[in-house]
Amino acid sequence: MSEGHSIDLRRHVRIYMTVFVALAALTVVTVSVSYLDLALPAAIAVALLVATIKGSLVACYFMHLISEKKLIFTVLILTALFFLVLMFVPLMTDLDMVRST
Numbered sequence: 001m002s003e004g005h006s007i008d009l010r011r012h013v014r015i016y017m018t019v020f021v022a023l024a025a026l027t028v029v030t031v032s033v034s035y036l037d038l039a040l041p042a043a044i045a046v047a048l049l050v051a052t053i054k055g056s057l058v059a060c061y062f063m064h065l066i067s068e069k070k071l072i073f074t075v076l077i078l079t080a081l082f083f084l085v086l087m088f089v090p091l092m093t094d095l096d097m098v099r100s101t
Contacts, residue, residue, distance in 0.1 A: 019061045026054050 030050050033043065060066040065076070 015061065019057050022057060023054055026050050026057075 030047065033046050033050070036043075038046065065072060
């Protein structure tokens with residue numbers, strides 16, 4: 001095995017171990033926050049924030065999206081925007097029903 005390949009492999013292993021430690025720490029944060037006496041909206045906001053960070057780490061490093069081209073990121077952002085729109089459609093429907101009664 002060449003010296004350059006060995007150094008490159010060590011760098012990748014170090015990155016994966018760092019991401020693993022970050023995911024483990026964020027899991028501890030998630031469990032710790034669940035024991036706090038937070039209001040429901042605050043607890044949901046914290047849980048979604050931690051889940052977003054953990055999901056981003058997994059997608060970027062374990063699914064190798066961190067080194068992808070612009071097209072992949074464009075499709076990913078477009079998918080996220082459609083997801084957000086579809087999440088708010090039922091909310092808008094409920095608001096229209098409340099206004100009409």
